[in-house]
Amino acid sequence: MCGIVGYIGYREAYPIVIKGLKRLEYRGYDSAGVVLYDGNDMKLSKTKGKVSDLEARANEEISQSGTIGMGHTRWATHGVPNDVNSHPHLSNSGNLAIIHNGIIENYEPLKKELINRGYNFKSDTDTEVLVNLIEEVQKKENLKLGKAVQIALNQVVGAYAICVFDKQKPDEIVVARLGSPLAIGIGKEEFFIASDASPFIEYTSNAIYLEDEEMAIVSLKKPLKIRKIKDDSLVDPYIQELQMNLEQIEKGGYDHFMMKEIYEQPNVVKDTYRGRLLANEGIIKMSGIEDNIEKFTNAQRILIVACGTSWHAGLVAEYIFEEFARIPVEVEYASEFRYRNPIIGEKDVLIAISQSGETADTLAAIKLAKEKGAFVFGVCNVVGSSISRESHAGAYTHAGPEIGVASTKAFTTQITVLTMIALRLAKAKGTLSNSDYHRYLLELETIPEKIQEALTSNEVTKEIAAVYKDASNCLYLGRGYNFPVALEGALKLKEISYIHAEGYPAAEMKHGPIALIDEQMPVVVIAPKQGHYDKVVSNIQEIKSRSGKIIAVVTKGDEQVRNLADHVIEIPETSDALSPLLTTIPLQLLSYHIAVMRGCNVDQPRNLAKSVTVE
Numbered sequence: 001m002c003g004i005v006g007y008i009g010y011r012e013a014y015p016i017v018i019k020g021l022k023r024l025e026y027r028g029y030d031s032a033g034v035v036l037y038d039g040n041d042m043k044l045s046k047t048k049g050k051v052s053d054l055e056a057r058a059n060e061e062i063s064q065s066g067t068i069g070m071g072h073t074r075w076a077t078h079g080v081p082n083d084v085n086s087h088p089h090l091s092n093s094g095n096l097a098i099i100h101n102g103i104i105e106n107y108e109p110l111k112k113e114l115i116n117r118g119y120n121f122k123s124d125t126d127t128e129v130l131v132n133l134i135e136e137v138q139k140k141e142n143l144k145l146g147k148a149v150q151i152a153l154n155q156v157v158g159a160y161a162i163c164v165f166d167k168q169k170p171d172e173i174v175v176a177r178l179g180s181p182l183a184i185g186i187g188k189e190e191f192f193i194a195s196d197a198s199p200f201i202e203y204t205s206n207a208i209y210l211e212d213e214e215m216a217i218v219s220l221k222k223p224l225k226i227r228k229i230k231d232d233s234l235v236d237p238y239i240q241e242l243q244m245n246l247e248q249i250e251k252g253g254y255d256h257f258m259m260k261e262i263y264e265q266p267n268v269v270k271d272t273y274r275g276r277l278l279a280n281e282g283i284i285k286m287s288g289i290e291d292n293i294e295k296f297t298n299a300q301r302i303l304i305v306a307c308g309t310s311w312h313a314g315l316v317a318e319y320i321f322e323e324f325a326r327i328p329v330e331v332e333y334a335s336e337f338r339y340r341n342p343i344i345g346e347k348d349v350l351i352a353i354s355q356s357g358e359t360a361d362t363l364a365a366i367k368l369a370k371e372k373g374a375f376v377f378g379v380c381n382v383v384g385s386s387i388s389r390e391s392h393a394g395a396y397t398h399a400g401p402e403i404g405v406a407s408t409k410a411f412t413t414q415i416t417v418l419t420m421i422a423l424r425l426a427k428a429k430g431t432l433s434n435s436d437y438h439r440y441l442l443e444l445e446t447i448p449e450k451i452q453e454a455l456t457s458n459e460v461t462k463e464i465a466a467v468y469k470d471a472s473n474c475l476y477l478g479r480g481y482n483f484p485v486a487l488e489g490a491l492k493l494k495e496i497s498y499i500h501a502e503g504y505p506a507a508e509m510k511h512g513p514i515a516l517i518d519e520q521m522p523v524v525v526i527a528p529k530q531g532h533y534d535k536v537v538s539n540i541q542e543i544k545s546r547s548g549k550i551i552a553v554v555t556k557g558d559e560q561v562r563n564l565a566d567h568v569i570e571i572p573e574t575s576d577a578l579s580p581l582l583t584t585i586p587l588q589l590l591s592y593h594i595a596v597m598r599g600c601n602v603d604q605p606r607n608l609a610k611s612v613t614v615e
Contacts, residue, residue, distance in 0.1 A: 002101035003027045003073035004182065005199050006152065008173050009190025010219060014058075016192070020065045020199025021051045021071045026403040027074035027195065029610050030081035034058060035088040035097045038066040038319070042097055042167050046072075046613030070163050070193075071269055072099040074245040078107065089128040091135040092119050094393040095167050096145075097133040099525070101180045101195060102160035103398035108356035111157070130156065134164060146217045147505045149174045153215070153229050159209075159360065162192055170221075176215035176229060181358045181386065184208045184218060186239060191218045197242050198380070198401065205242045209237075209384045209554050240347050243383050256494070256602045257403035262588050263455060265409050266448040269581070273414045273466070276420060279441040282434075284424040288377065292316040294376045296421075297428050300347035301328040305337050307421040308495035309407040309491065310353040312368030315484035316580050317351070320418060322578065324432055324440075325425035334361035337368070342371035349416075355402055355410040357385020366390050379417050381410060385508035396423070401615055402602045406496050408588050412451070413490060419444060419578065443574060447581050450572040454585040457569045461586050464551055464567045468522045471499055475513060476587075485526055485580045489587035497595040504531075506539040518549040524590070525565070529555035530576035540564050551590075553583050 003024030007013040029169035037463075042391035047053050051073065058064065072087035087099045104110075108128035110133055117123070119132050127574040134154065138148035145166040153160070159179030166172075173181055175193055185192030185207050192200035197207050208226070210216065214235060216226045226235040226553050254260035276286050289296065296302075303319055304314035316491035318329040332342075338361055344350070350369040354362045357380035366387065375563055378391030381399045388394055398411035407552025423440055426432040432440075466475070474493055478486035486503035493501040504513055506525065517523065523543050525538045537560060538606060543550055544564055552565035555573050562568045569586040595602050595614075 002180075002195070003102055003142065004068070004099050004163060004193065005071040006099070006173055007190070008068045008171075008220060009154070010067060010192065012064070013066055015069035016066040016199075017069045018051065018055060020194055021054070021073055023198040024195055025604055026405055027075070028272070028604065029072065029075050031074045031076075031083070031086035031137065032072065033074075033086045033088050034069060036062065036066040036070040037068040037165065037167060037170055039170070042090070044088060044090065044093070044097070046083060046088065048082050048086060048582055053535065054350065061093050068165065068173070069227030070099050070115045070165060070173070075105050076508050078126045081389065085123045085125050089125065089131050091122065091131045093135060096131050096135050097221045098127060098134070098162060099164045100127040100130060100160055100543075101177070102164045102492060103158045103244040104130055104156050104160065105158040106156060126158075128370040129164070130160075130245075131164070145169055145172070146174050148177060149228055150215060150227070150232065153178075153348055161195065161587060163324040172217050172219035174215065174217055176186065176500050177210045177362070178212050178229070179360060182210045184210070184216060184224070184226070189220065191224075193218065201242060208237050208239055209243055209341065211389065212386070227237060240384050241507045246611070256404065256592070256596075258331060258408060258592055258602050259404055261402055261404050261409045262401065262585070262592065265412050265585070266452040266455075268399045268413055269410050269416050269451060270448040271400075272416045273420060273444065274398075277445060279438075279445040282441060284427070284436055284441070285419050286395055286420060286424060288395050289421055289424050291392050292375065292377070295429055296327075296349055296425050297348065299327055300345060301330060301349075303328060303344070303348055303369070304331045304353065305334040305350060305352045305362055306331075306353035307359055307361055308481060309488060310355060310359075312484045312488040313411055314351070314353055315487070316415050316481060317418035317422070318463065319481050320462070320577055321425070324422040325429055326431045332365075334359065334365040336398060339362040342368070344369055344374050346373035347379060350374045350380060351415055352391060353385055354385075354387050355381045355399075355407055355414075356385040357382040359387070363387060364392060374561065379414060381413070382521060391537060404491055405605055405608050406591070406602070407608050411584060415581055416444070416447070440575065440577070443578055449576070449587060450582055454571045454582050455589075457571070457586050458589050460569055461589040463567070464595055465590055468549075468551075468592050469597040471520075473516070473521060474499055474501040475515050475516065475521065475523045476501060476503040477509060477523060477536075477539060478503070478583075479506045479532040479577055480532060480585055481580050482526040482528070485583050486501065486524070486583060489524060489526075489591070492588060492591035493594065495608060496602050497598050497600055498606075501595065506536055509539060513545070514542065517543055517548040519549070522549045522551060524551045524553070526553045526569065527558075528553070528576070528579045528583060529558060529560050529573060530579060533565055537561060538565070553586050563581045
């Protein structure tokens, strides 16, 4: 949510900043802007719309020379999306420029105080308040920029990742974070600043990820120093070697990142269990589990907290953990969990799931659970992310960068990790027979090739999409392990095609949703041979008798459902517990093709952000 890019060095800053903003478009935004320092003055250009709109305006408005620059993609919070509310913002004197990701919750009283002191405001944003607060502190106490930023941030309440530049001190940029991610790329006689490493991956493989309540003065003349915002104490910088490469963040010949990431799933699922799953030897080896096995086996219960697609993966995990390991599981929306008074004990294990590792609500849930004494295990995709650092232990999914806002490979790799954890705990507790344990390990090892086979349904789903692209509503039904897949399928359709869709347990159809079914209502039914097959067939017959249009996801060779359904999409056979890894594939493809046919922006759906780093 929002994207920050900054550069200070010997290269021309503008092309680096613009290219970086394009790489951060996946985060979701409604406006964009850039500020450059050319050695004499700051050049500012910003606009509502896309980065391409910013480029067009900048070509008309400003000189693009200068080796210091900052850029921003804004996702509106305070103030509607328009040119004036776009970042960067300048202070009243015009000396300071700021870009900001986050929310300053106490901006209104600060703004009133600044107005009383003679400050004027052009925008409706909390960010313009912050830059003028910094200027007021700087002016009043005759301070250098870094100290003024520190004092000002100790007066604000909220979340932020900021970059601040002072044209009177044109050899440094001050950065700080609390709750929103910020990375500093370390080059030779140059520095890069960004919300994640993708904007600077081709320039350097070394980066520092600021922790919460840390700030740094990024200077060409002084060594990089990181300090705590509250007490000014120095922090030893930890330089990480980046794990991504340029090829991973490019489309690789696909029309959209989403389609590329759908097709990456056979490989990334294999990457996720590589070195961890030794099926022939009957071994699952995950250091985060091995080092804390008693925390899990002695757990009174497991709490899973997540948002969106990760929450759906957690629902699948609830079925798997309870069946395999016989441990009670509760799955919570992180956004609700943090705002009630949950009962958490020292014998509870909390599993936090997040693709980005930066989800604000999930981070807050982690901190709450830790305060109550629970053991926290993180499942995320981004190495060095906040959740990976805040958790007591954890496991990475190894999905590689996921650029499309609608998660696909994140979902399947999360389920893969969670399945391995459940199987390892079942082995430790003796809750699965040896034969079943080995059978599941061997079956999990075959999932990548079965996903590859499931992807051959692409043309069939494209033909079905052409039939239903103009639908106004859609129902998704599943039972057992595939009820969460129904929820996920409906979410995918909603978020990228803007068609209203709902997922239900198939048996709940009679308790209300059946009233919606007529000849205009497409119903996607997940009906693999394993599990509650006969019950699902009965549900299909109920839909058929009311003239509903049935799109069925079935096990290859199924004739019974084929004779009932209007359309059939086949997947390879697998066990009931592992079926979500396959049944989700055609639903991803279906939503993708419908969205493309409707002319929707598949990778950057309206109003959505990839990583929700503010409340």
